[in-house]
Amino acid sequence: MISMVAARQIFAALLILAGFSAADIDGVIDQKIAQYNAQPSVPFIYEAVGRTIDTEIGGIVYLQLKNPQTDEIIPGVVDLMVVTGDTAFLPGEIGYSAAFDQLPPNMLRDVDTTPFKPSADSSFMESIRDYQFPWREGSWGTVTRSYGAHGPGQIDFDLTGTGVTAAKDGTIIYANDTSTVNAYDRGAWWYWNIIIIQHDDHEYSLYGHLAQNSIPREIKDRCYLYYNRPNCAVPIKAGELIAAEGNTGYSGAPHLHLEFGQNFGIVSYFDMMDGDGDGNRTEFVFAPYLYAEQNAAFQGYTPQQVAAWEYGMLHQASHRALPTPEENLVRNGDFERGNEEWWPSGQVSWAVQEGVMRFLRLNTSDPPAWASFYQDLNYGAPANTPFEVTLELGNDSHIDKTITVTLRSSAGRDYGFVECSFMIPANTALSPYKMPLKTTSTWANIRLEIGVNPADSAPAALVDNIVVAYHPYVDLPACPAES
Numbered sequence: 001m002i003s004m005v006a007a008r009q010i011f012a013a014l015l016i017l018a019g020f021s022a023a024d025i026d027g028v029i030d031q032k033i034a035q036y037n038a039q040p041s042v043p044f045i046y047e048a049v050g051r052t053i054d055t056e057i058g059g060i061v062y063l064q065l066k067n068p069q070t071d072e073i074i075p076g077v078v079d080l081m082v083v084t085g086d087t088a089f090l091p092g093e094i095g096y097s098a099a100f101d102q103l104p105p106n107m108l109r110d111v112d113t114t115p116f117k118p119s120a121d122s123s124f125m126e127s128i129r130d131y132q133f134p135w136r137e138g139s140w141g142t143v144t145r146s147y148g149a150h151g152p153g154q155i156d157f158d159l160t161g162t163g164v165t166a167a168k169d170g171t172i173i174y175a176n177d178t179s180t181v182n183a184y185d186r187g188a189w190w191y192w193n194i195i196i197i198q199h200d201d202h203e204y205s206l207y208g209h210l211a212q213n214s215i216p217r218e219i220k221d222r223c224y225l226y227y228n229r230p231n232c233a234v235p236i237k238a239g240e241l242i243a244a245e246g247n248t249g250y251s252g253a254p255h256l257h258l259e260f261g262q263n264f265g266i267v268s269y270f271d272m273m274d275g276d277g278d279g280n281r282t283e284f285v286f287a288p289y290l291y292a293e294q295n296a297a298f299q300g301y302t303p304q305q306v307a308a309w310e311y312g313m314l315h316q317a318s319h320r321a322l323p324t325p326e327e328n329l330v331r332n333g334d335f336e337r338g339n340e341e342w343w344p345s346g347q348v349s350w351a352v353q354e355g356v357m358r359f360l361r362l363n364t365s366d367p368p369a370w371a372s373f374y375q376d377l378n379y380g381a382p383a384n385t386p387f388e389v390t391l392e393l394g395n396d397s398h399i400d401k402t403i404t405v406t407l408r409s410s411a412g413r414d415y416g417f418v419e420c421s422f423m424i425p426a427n428t429a430l431s432p433y434k435m436p437l438k439t440t441s442t443w444a445n446i447r448l449e450i451g452v453n454p455a456d457s458a459p460a461a462l463v464d465n466i467v468v469a470y471h472p473y474v475d476l477p478a479c480p481a482e483s
């Protein structure tokens, strides 16, 4: 029989092997929160409201923020405490990120603050649409995190350092580009430069991680230099430049964090990382944020499609107004002015005779392996915009020819294209064709291209009276037979 002392020692050893008990972890958590809340002039007090935790290895505690005077909850912000072993870390503290990264990935996947935040009101959902890509006309953004990967209403884009534009008409209500801190610290989210635009009573967009001192002077001159409450009321139009992409706040590389929500708030934090370098860590840093976040639809896409976008997807911005329905966007489509406004491409031989375009593909195996002519329409459109193409096609040669009509971005076929091919038998007079073609992604400048095969040098395929029109009211199957 072992003695009581030996039994206690064995029990203690077992406890160490098993890690920390629930009681130990509770003590660590409670003590950490009590320490934080006891600080003088604390901007808010923390209260633990939930946890994703393993009593042996630690985990995450969800912290609600409360007004220390009124005890009211500060809505829409939930901070995460990290607990490892006998140590707990609050956001902004040294060691926070390292402790966070020690936690097993499958545990971090379970971390979800949404049960502790006000959720979006679905009755406002209808207005949350028609956003443009918030970067310059014709330039590109890469999806680095979709709603699905980032959380409701939040999406990251890499703009390769270029300008950030307003995603929709509205009023800039908050602007701050004074932060120089790149705190690669999971907790210290409040050190970023941001702009918030209000679009409607319950509709806001937020642009985060902006470059220091990048908000245009015309905007900044109309905003105040306080940050503890809305500091601007500057009307802004979709597509107008508001800042440059940056890497401020909690960010591993330059990117734009774009967020859509129904409400906004401002919370004060201690300057725990001494963002302004003045040595004072008890002054306040003001952090505006959105809550009741909601997946917004970009023009041409549903929120569900946006949520499923994959890492690396490229999107081109178009801020142009849609053309007038039925208006012909093609210049010199009847070839009355010869080949003016048109450009040849590849192994093509072309000539306008008596107001009809005659063209063929040269009998050569030299690259490039196509023959076409094209025109950039100087109109842009979001994804899934319907256009109707009508033209006359014929074949004045002794062999069958295939004529292909393509709409695509002027940037190249890699960004999507849609086309119809028609086999025109030898010796066929011009006759009308009609096809509806929808843009496959946002194209800043739509190109119409007309190609011919095979490579035989036999004269000639015929084209005349080309019309391309925005056609919102038709929904026909693409590529019909001869009309």
Ligand SMILES: [Zn+2]
Pocket: 145, 150, 154, 155, 156, 256, 257, 258
């Ligand atoms: Zn983000």
